[in-house]
Amino acid sequence: MTPAEDDGPTGIHCRLDELLAERGMTLARLSELVGVSVVNLSVLKNDRARAIRYSTLSAVCRALDCEVGDLLVRADPR
Template identity: 80%
Template sequence: MVAPAADPGDAHEIHCRLDELLAERGMTLARLSELVGVTVVNLSVLKNDRARAIRFSTLQAICDALGCEVGDLLVRRR
């Protein structure tokens, strides 16, 4: 499960590359939702960099479904 969206003033340096990884794999957010067991809405919050937290189990399930590592999914903006 992904935590609710952060306040707009709570900018952070972590960027989720979910859009890029989905595009590279030809996968939709809806399909990832089915594979991971997380709602499309929660995945969208993560995809749009509005999540404040993510469970390790969700992060692992996303990485398993996408065949990637955590560092491929989450990067630090500079």
């Protein structure tokens, strides 16, 4: 099975929910700022994303004033 076909855990956790809470920002507001739908941001927030464009990653980090490593962290299965 290739990685693209694997539907299991990625080992990457998106901290979007925590970063939004720390900044008092809603997902809807982030969507407005970065030009990405709330649905797509929700997929990312809930660790269901299989891929993310660098342009989206950059826009989210810019809007949240954070680094990529603040947003995406390793979450190896135990």
